[in-house]
Amino acid sequence: MTSATAAQSNGVAASVDKVADQLAQTNLSATNGTHTNGNHNSNDDEADEDDDDDEDDNKAGAAADTGAAKKKKKNKKNKKKSSKAKATQTAPPRVGLTKIFTNGQYPVGEIQQYDTSKFSEERKRVTDEELRERERIVQQEEGFDYNLIRRAAEAHRQVRQYAQSAIKPGMTMTEIAELVEDGTRAVVEAEGFESGIGFPTGVSLNECAAHYTPNAGDKRVLQASDVLKVDFGVHVKGRIVDSAFTLNFEPTWDPLLDAVRAATNAGIKAAGIDARLGEIGASIQEVMESHEFQVNGKTHQVKCVQNLNGHSIERYSIHGGKSVPIVAMPDLDVKMEEGEYYAIETFGSTGRGYVIDQGDCSHYARKAKMPKSIPIRVHSAHGLLRTINKHFDSLPFCRRYLDRIGEKNYLLGLKHLVSLGVVQDYPPLCDVAGAMTAQYEHTILLRPTCKEVVSRGMDY
Numbered sequence: 001m002t003s004a005t006a007a008q009s010n011g012v013a014a015s016v017d018k019v020a021d022q023l024a025q026t027n028l029s030a031t032n033g034t035h036t037n038g039n040h041n042s043n044d045d046e047a048d049e050d051d052d053d054d055e056d057d058n059k060a061g062a063a064a065d066t067g068a069a070k071k072k073k074k075n076k077k078n079k080k081k082s083s084k085a086k087a088t089q090t091a092p093p094r095v096g097l098t099k100i101f102t103n104g105q106y107p108v109g110e111i112q113q114y115d116t117s118k119f120s121e122e123r124k125r126v127t128d129e130e131l132r133e134r135e136r137i138v139q140q141e142e143g144f145d146y147n148l149i150r151r152a153a154e155a156h157r158q159v160r161q162y163a164q165s166a167i168k169p170g171m172t173m174t175e176i177a178e179l180v181e182d183g184t185r186a187v188v189e190a191e192g193f194e195s196g197i198g199f200p201t202g203v204s205l206n207e208c209a210a211h212y213t214p215n216a217g218d219k220r221v222l223q224a225s226d227v228l229k230v231d232f233g234v235h236v237k238g239r240i241v242d243s244a245f246t247l248n249f250e251p252t253w254d255p256l257l258d259a260v261r262a263a264t265n266a267g268i269k270a271a272g273i274d275a276r277l278g279e280i281g282a283s284i285q286e287v288m289e290s291h292e293f294q295v296n297g298k299t300h301q302v303k304c305v306q307n308l309n310g311h312s313i314e315r316y317s318i319h320g321g322k323s324v325p326i327v328a329m330p331d332l333d334v335k336m337e338e339g340e341y342y343a344i345e346t347f348g349s350t351g352r353g354y355v356i357d358q359g360d361c362s363h364y365a366r367k368a369k370m371p372k373s374i375p376i377r378v379h380s381a382h383g384l385l386r387t388i389n390k391h392f393d394s395l396p397f398c399r400r401y402l403d404r405i406g407e408k409n410y411l412l413g414l415k416h417l418v419s420l421g422v423v424q425d426y427p428p429l430c431d432v433a434g435a436m437t438a439q440y441e442h443t444i445l446l447r448p449t450c451k452e453v454v455s456r457g458m459d460y
Contacts, residue, residue, distance in 0.1 A: 001199045001231060001242055001363075001396065002210040002345055002439075003311040003319050004355070004429055089187075092179065093162050096189040097155060106150035109445070109454035114272040123274060134448040138339060143237055143315050146452075149341070149445060152198070152234040152241040153454040155188040160230070160245065164459065169224040169249055173214040176222065177201040177400070180232050188234050193393065198233025198240040199318050200363055200398035204428065205229075209305055209347050209355050209437040212428040213362045215399045224249045227256070229439040235395070238315035242343040243455040244441035252295055256438045259291035259302040260348040261460060264440040267310065267324070267344045268453055271336060273446050278332030281325030284346050288326070291348075303353030304346065305437065308429065313341040313443065316394050317368050340446050351435025363426035364414065365396040374422055380413035385422065396426070 087099040097106070116124070139145050163180050171179075180201045190196035204212040205226050214220065222228060231244035246257050263284045270283035285304050292301040304326045312320030322334060326346045336342065366388050376382055384407065388397070391405055402410055417423040431437055440460060445452045 001202065001233060001318050001343075002347070002429070002441075003309045003323055004210075004307055089158055091162055092166070093158050093183040094186045097151060097158075097187055098189060101151075101154070104147070106147055106154045108146075108150065109153060109452045110456035112269070112451045112453065114451060115270075115275070118272060118274045118276075120274050128449070131448040134338075138448070143239065144339075146445065146447075148236045148239040149241060149443070149454050152188065152195075152236045152239055153243075153443070155184060155234045156232070156241050156243050156455055157457045157459075158187050159183040159232075159234075160243075160457070161459065163230060164245070164247065167222070167228070167230070167247060169222050169226070171222050173203050173205075173218060173220045173222065174400075176203050176228075176230075177213050180230065184232065184234055188236065193238070193316070195236045196234075197395075198235040198242065199365075199396035200232075200401065202231035202244070202363075203228060204231070204437075204439075207349075207351060207431045207433055207435040207437060208359070208428050209308060209349070209431060209439065210429045211363045211426045212359065213398050213400070215360060215362050216403055225252075227253050227436045227438060229437070231439065231441065233318065235316075239341075240313050240316075240318055241443045241455050242313060242318060242345075242441060243443055244345060244439050245460055246438040246440065253436055253438070255291060255293035256300075256302060256348055256350065256436060257440075259288055260346055260438040261440045262291070263288035263304070263326070263346040263348065264344060264442065267326070267346060268442060268444060268451075271324075271342060271344055271444060271446075272451055273336060273338050275336045276332065277322065277324055277334045277336070278329035281332070282328035282330070284326045285328050288346060288348050300350040302348040302350070305349050305353050305355055305431065307354055308345075308347045310343050310345045310441070313343055318343075318365070318396060336446060338446055338448055342444050342446070343441055344444055345439060345441030347437055347439050349431050349435050349437045351431035351437070353431070355429040355431050357427040358430040359428040361425045361427040362398045362400075363396055364398065364418070364423050365426070366392065366394055366417075366423050367421065368394040370422065374420060376416065376420070378413050378416040380410060381416045382413075384410050384413040385417060388417075388423070 086102055087095045089095050089100065159180060162183060166179060167176055181197060184197050188195045200213045202210055202213055204210055205228055210231065228247045229244060230247065233240050233242045248257060266287040267280055267284040270280045288302055288304045292299055306327045309326060310324030312322040314320040324342060324344060325332065387407055414423065418425045442453050443455045445454055
């Protein structure tokens, strides 16, 4: 989910590849269409099973009745083995990750080393042993176990793998959004604030770059000529994975997608502890705007959408306090810091490279910090705020989610909460009509010892 700059008319607050073959250098491998780090197939179980078989073989010369008893015993063991068999993912995805990763450990993301030339003098003096100890200690704090974000990332990979093959022209936007959301709830085993959807599924089309998901009654149908951005989030105990990809169904816009994917990877490469946010934006812009291509004899230079940004991510808060620009900002001296989570996302456009609020709003989020006294004057807003607090808290939601939990006639109350500043609205963000936009996004974790691209997959 993107963050837009303060230059937009709705006043939304500023928050703002290595390519797939590089995955061979990481500890990820493809298994049943998902990624494992090799630790999820228990060798202990296999060793135990071999020992059982050897024991039966060694007693093969026993009396016939003893042999029969052993045969029964072995059959029972075989049944026990089959009962331990791990589940595999279905299509559509409906198997929870705990049934697939039975040891409770989830795949490590792509590991990248930091550019140590950017380190402060103080950090350069820290030993590797001290960094490893920091990493051990930080994971003991509530909500900081890396396994939480890795579980969310694996859910994202499995859901998007199916989505990329299942989404076809002719589907309604509601069908597409629900395909993603139903899969997410099932795979991450959604349970209140413990785990679930991180924010509404964005299915923005063509000149619309972000923040569009269908409201009830939306009949729009995906066309073969459309460029579709699919942006969705998964969380476990408030640790949100925010990752997005773009689909097109005709080769016309392939160069646009290639440019944006490359720019996102440039941003990931430039990111790291002590990296300056303005310099990351320059790295992204240099790669993005080096691409141009022709459509029907017209040359398009890919432009960065200058008022859209990446952003830091905090627990239960998709937009943290820092924005990552996708254009050069030499005066922005703010640095990334150890332990932070970031969504590195870029948007490329064939239009003017600037978006404005346009269309019916669908995305909302209650402010993380609530005032002690709220002067609510619309009766329906009282109950709606209680519903938001109960089901979403500070996680973003959309109108369809309110419909799903049975809320009725809530629009007046919702608008009132927005007017009070209790709830923030996030309208669709669009470039000029006729433009095409694309998006790619990954979530990264700045560990003390290395940079982990937690949402990386074999797809992007």
